[in-house]
Amino acid sequence: MGKNLYQKVWDDHVVRQLDSGQYQLFIALHLIHEVTSPQAFGMLKDKGLKVAYPGRTFATVDHIIPTDDQSRPLADDMAERMIQVLVDATRENGIEFFAPESGSQGIVHVVGPELGLTQPGMTIGCGDSHTSTHGAFGCIALGIGTSQVRDVLASQTIAMDPLKVRRILIEGELSTGVTAKDVILHIIRTLGVNGGVGFAYEYAGSVIENMSMEERMTVCNMSIEGGARCGYVNPDETTYRFLRGRERVPEGDAFDTILEKWRAYASDAAASYDDEVIFDAVDIKPTVTWGVTPGQAISIDEVIPDPDSADGLEKQLISDALDHMQLQANQPIKGTKIDVAFLGSCTNGRLSDFKQVASILKGRKVSPSVRAIAVPGSEKVDKAARELNLHLIFEEAGFEWRKPGCSMCLAMNPDKLKGDEVCASSSNRNFIGRQGSPTGRTILMSPIMVAAAAVEGKVADAREVFGLLR
Amino acid sequence: MNATKITKFNGKGVYVKGNDIDTDRIIPARFLKCVTFDELGPSLFYDERFDEDGDSKGHVLDKEQHQGAEILISDTNFGCGSSREHAPQAIQKFGLKAVIADSFAEIFHGNCTTLGIPCVTMDKSAREKLVALMETDPYAEIIIDLEELKVICANNIFDINMKESARKAFLAATCDPLDNLLSATDEIARIAAKLGYA
Ligand code: SF4
Numbered sequence: 001m002g003k004n005l006y007q008k009v010w011d012d013h014v015v016r017q018l019d020s021g022q023y024q025l026f027i028a029l030h031l032i033h034e035v036t037s038p039q040a041f042g043m044l045k046d047k048g049l050k051v052a053y054p055g056r057t058f059a060t061v062d063h064i065i066p067t068d069d070q071s072r073p074l075a076d077d078m079a080e081r082m083i084q085v086l087v088d089a090t091r092e093n094g095i096e097f098f099a100p101e102s103g104s105q106g107i108v109h110v111v112g113p114e115l116g117l118t119q120p121g122m123t124i125g126c127g128d129s130h131t132s133t134h135g136a137f138g139c140i141a142l143g144i145g146t147s148q149v150r151d152v153l154a155s156q157t158i159a160m161d162p163l164k165v166r167r168i169l170i171e172g173e174l175s176t177g178v179t180a181k182d183v184i185l186h187i188i189r190t191l192g193v194n195g196g197v198g199f200a201y202e203y204a205g206s207v208i209e210n211m212s213m214e215e216r217m218t219v220c221n222m223s224i225e226g227g228a229r230c231g232y233v234n235p236d237e238t239t240y241r242f243l244r245g246r247e248r249v250p251e252g253d254a255f256d257t258i259l260e261k262w263r264a265y266a267s268d269a270a271a272s273y274d275d276e277v278i279f280d281a282v283d284i285k286p287t288v289t290w291g292v293t294p295g296q297a298i299s300i301d302e303v304i305p306d307p308d309s310a311d312g313l314e315k316q317l318i319s320d321a322l323d324h325m326q327l328q329a330n331q332p333i334k335g336t337k338i339d340v341a342f343l344g345s346c347t348n349g350r351l352s353d354f355k356q357v358a359s360i361l362k363g364r365k366v367s368p369s370v371r372a373i374a375v376p377g378s379e380k381v382d383k384a385a386r387e388l389n390l391h392l393i394f395e396e397a398g399f400e401w402r403k404p405g406c407s408m409c410l411a412m413n414p415d416k417l418k419g420d421e422v423c424a425s426s427s428n429r430n431f432i433g434r435q436g437s438p439t440g441r442t443i444l445m446s447p448i449m450v451a452a453a454a455v456e457g458k459v460a461d462a463r464e465v466f467g468l469l470r
Numbered sequence: 471m472n473a474t475k476i477t478k479f480n481g482k483g484v485y486v487k488g489n490d491i492d493t494d495r496i497i498p499a500r501f502l503k504c505v506t507f508d509e510l511g512p513s514l515f516y517d518e519r520f521d522e523d524g525d526s527k528g529h530v531l532d533k534e535q536h537q538g539a540e541i542l543i544s545d546t547n548f549g550c551g552s553s554r555e556h557a558p559q560a561i562q563k564f565g566l567k568a569v570i571a572d573s574f575a576e577i578f579h580g581n582c583t584t585l586g587i588p589c590v591t592m593d594k595s596a597r598e599k600l601v602a603l604m605e606t607d608p609y610a611e612i613i614i615d616l617e618e619l620k621v622i623c624a625n626n627i628f629d630i631n632m633k634e635s636a637r638k639a640f641l642a643a644t645c646d647p648l649d650n651l652l653s654a655t656d657e658i659a660r661i662a663a664k665l666g667y668a
Contacts, residue, residue, distance in 0.1 A: 012665060015657045020638040024651055026661045036554060038505050047648070052658075056667060064503065078503040085505050129553040129577060145555035145581035146507075151648055157658055159647040160580075161635050193490055194547035197576060227550065229576050293490050293550075313489050313545060320488075410499045431494040431551060438498070438517035 002268025005234055006165045006200045009140045009265060013123045015157055022159045028122035029139075030057040030152045031108045032095075034064060035412065036127030038085035040149040041093075053156040054094040058117060059086060061100065062107040064412045067375050067402035070100045079413070093153075106378020106404045109133040109346035113217065114380050116246025119258070120235040121265035125152050130346050130428065132223040135232035136216035137239055138265050140200065142230055163229055164198055164274035169205035172281030177463035179356075180215035181348060181426070181446035183207065185287040185297045187219075187279065188226040193295035196228030199275070202267065203233050207281050213242040214352040221347045222428050225294040234266040286461060289430045289444040290333050291321030296430075297444070300461045303330050324432055325441050326420065334459055336443070339421040341372040341454035342435075343399070343447055345409040348426035349377030351384050353447045358393040360448060360466040366398030367457030373415065374399045375407040399454070411436025424453035475643035479568040479588060480613040481540025483623075484530055485601045486515070491544055492551035493578065497560045510556055511563030531564075535608035543601065544571045548589075549578025558582045568614050570621065570630070572597065583636045586645045588616060590630040596621075600628060616640050 003011075015024040032040075037059070044051070051057065064079040074080040090097040098104040098111060105111070109130055112118040120138040124131060129143035148158045170183060188195075201223050208216065216233045223231025233239075240259060243249050250258055285299035296318075298304065306329040307319040322329060327336065343349075343357065354374065366372045374394045376382040382404055385391055391401040408415040409427040416436025417423055423435055423442050430442035443459060452462035463469050501513040519529040526532050531539070542561065548571040549557060558581045561569070568588045582589050592600070603610060603624050613622040614630070616637055621628040639645045662668040 021635040143553035147584040155651040412499050431492045433498050433517045
């Protein structure tokens, strides 16, 4: 019997079993940012400890960095302090820091892959739950808490329980206008926001095989929203092609050597799984959320659920969500007025996202009632987009083209919803208050659906708005 | 840090009702602007507790009878969402010592364990009964016994469950694993060299 990728990577990185029954796991790549990591350096200092493997940790700033004026000192004193703590700590400890204006700064989950730091067969840790993104390269990529960031800094290891593995097969062919975002929203909607607790998700099947690396990252990114601790795709030629020639990937003979190593990590054909779920691509439509969890989603032509169709806490959950969203049961989601359109985040802030939207947005205008912002996921994405003049297409349409950062995904910088504004968002969380206003309302959707909503001023079917089905 | 082993947690309870209570609700993102966790207590569940003017909305945590509560009770998938340790830190700094729920999100669970906050699970009917007992007497003491895996309240005994590794960590006073992790430096170096990461 063969092994799946999770088992192979796990076995290679286990240091030993601890008395608690947990395992000590070596972390191959550690990524840090200004929100969850500065505190860890303080903890280290308190214990009189040093960073054990500074060459295996890389830092950037993304969460609180403004997307308009990034000049230092930042206008927000606390934000400035957090960045300074990180700058000082990385300097003191010999950790490489991708600062704004370095050409490499960006959202941590965009930066790792685009530099080629993220490589198949690695264990990756980062104090951010969307670390699962890196699983697209065939990694065990784990979101960790600050104390674990400290553990990695001090020992390059964490203590962890092993996971079960659920293989999720998506077979067939996606229809026009259905994107990777729709695939993952559909999966979460079906399996539930806690359906993945205890599991690593292995995404496979023809739909995944045909996806680009950027699309695979979108899918893996939201594994955590389905409760899974991580998600991954087996590396294949698409993966190797993406990585070849990247800044931090070896070249020439060294590439061939590392490629051999990478190839060994894919799941064996005879690998066994703890669970398997199969989806048919024809069932997946453009999907949007109507509630306050990513699982509260429906396809664009469905009606909003009725609390009376459920009981107990579930009923309460639906009616609370509808209250917050100010939506009516049994009404179509299509046509819901929006105030803000946000294009960006580690889910959908990559070059292909902006390219795809630009290709349909050309010559169209954002509705006058909508505030629309496009925020590239990194300086490299920004540069590449500018070279293609994509920013001009967005600006002509009425989007503001911003500097890289997390922006309105969690609104720790000045990009926030006001009052009970409704935002069509390409990000990954529609939790209450997530976009900076306690009464703000978020509707998650794919980038082209955000563009459609921006143009129409309401939730709309991108396939109709942009004539994609013709 | 792990010098003393604590296997019993007791105090008044407070029931924060709801499934899928996420980390953004437990501690809204704007409170993540900090370089230490020390000041997080008052911001726990902030937007659920206070309106935009900072006036109390009468949240259960702010009810007179629940002042000083030490045991938090909730429902399914508690702590889902982000990996921010600010969430359990806020819970702890607020004065809560333990959480009882139907289930927990994993990263949150791990963060709690490291901080010495036990996350124990109790099935629905038992939780309903426990909550009913608290309604009758909000001042009733709840005792969580990790050794026996029981919760005791007003002469009622309830079964609880706990992730085995977490329970062992509490029983062995090794909730914070760092010292343990650091005791294997040679093995770590060996793995690093073997994988070409040294
Ligand atoms: S873009 Fe959003 S989800 Fe991604 S790392 Fe930033 S805040 Fe987290």
